[in-house]
Amino acid sequence: MIELLANSSVSESANSPGWFLVHSIGVGMGILGLVFFLGTAVGMVRFPDFYTRMHAAGKGDTLSTMLMLTGFGLVMMEDFSLSSWLLLLKILGIVLFIFITTPTSSHALMRAAFEDDEMPLGEKDLKKLRKRSRKSTFK
Amino acid sequence: MKEWFAIIMGASLLVLMVPILYRIVVGPTGFDRILGVNVIGTKTAVILVIIGTLFDRVDMFVDFAIAYALLNFVGAIVVSRYFNRTVPLQEMEKPKPKPRTRAKT
Numbered sequence: 001m002i003e004l005l006a007n008s009s010v011s012e013s014a015n016s017p018g019w020f021l022v023h024s025i026g027v028g029m030g031i032l033g034l035v036f037f038l039g040t041a042v043g044m045v046r047f048p049d050f051y052t053r054m055h056a057a058g059k060g061d062t063l064s065t066m067l068m069l070t071g072f073g074l075v076m077m078e079d080f081s082l083s084s085w086l087l088l089l090k091i092l093g094i095v096l097f098i099f100i101t102t103p104t105s106s107h108a109l110m111r112a113a114f115e116d117d118e119m120p121l122g123e124k125d126l127k128k129l130r131k132r133s134r135k136s137t138f139k
Numbered sequence: 140m141k142e143w144f145a146i147i148m149g150a151s152l153l154v155l156m157v158p159i160l161y162r163i164v165v166g167p168t169g170f171d172r173i174l175g176v177n178v179i180g181t182k183t184a185v186i187l188v189i190i191g192t193l194f195d196r197v198d199m200f201v202d203f204a205i206a207y208a209l210l211n212f213v214g215a216i217v218v219s220r221y222f223n224r225t226v227p228l229q230e231m232e233k234p235k236p237k238p239r240t241r242a243k244t
Contacts, residue, residue, distance in 0.1 A: 105215035
């Protein structure tokens with residue numbers, strides 16, 4: 001792969017197989033990020049509790065944002081000039097920033113909710129919820 | 140291919156934001172709403188990079204994305220500090236007796 005990349009930088013053509021490989025890796029990472037974001041969206045709607053929703057939002061949001069930004073950084077590269085490297089470096093800087101800050105902010109939110117006496121659902125609440133949903137679906 | 144990838148990706152991101160907007164509107168507690176705003180703000184940084192691709196000015200829009208991610212983080216931290224439970228006013232004026240602990244031997 002390194003040889004392919006070096007050859008393509010010499011021939012300066014954006015359609016060589018090395019660049020095609022890099023761009024397809026970028027497109028695949030973007031689509032994987034969309035899949036994780038779909039998981040976040042479904043979890044935010046369907047989970048019954050604040051803490052479970054936070055679980056879906058925190059993890060899926062971080063991973064999908066990182067994957068999508070890195071994929072876009074790879075798709076954006078077309079040559080090995082200085083500006084293109086700088087662009088990739090900036091995008092990787094955003095990725096690092098989000099990798100640090102999103103878990104921090106969700107931790108702070110969780111702590112605020114727990115100190116505000118927002119209790120997680122217990123077994124009894126889950127049984128009640130299940131009974132109610134059964135009634136509403138069968139009647 | 141680059142433009143089509145950006146367009147499809149941005150459109151699907153916008154479509155997937157709708158369930159989170161639903162959670163922001165009907166969320167039972169305030170924390171659900173803040174969580175949804177946080178998720179949408181993080182995704183806005185991605186959408187800014189996508190818009191930069193469409194305008195061919197990615198080097199400029201990436202800076203906007205950095206600033207937006209920073210503001211989003213600061214907003215989440217500030218709001219979670221603000222919603223933190225503080226001491227009620229009556230308790231502050233008339234401090235409660237401390238709960239009894241086991242006497243030291």
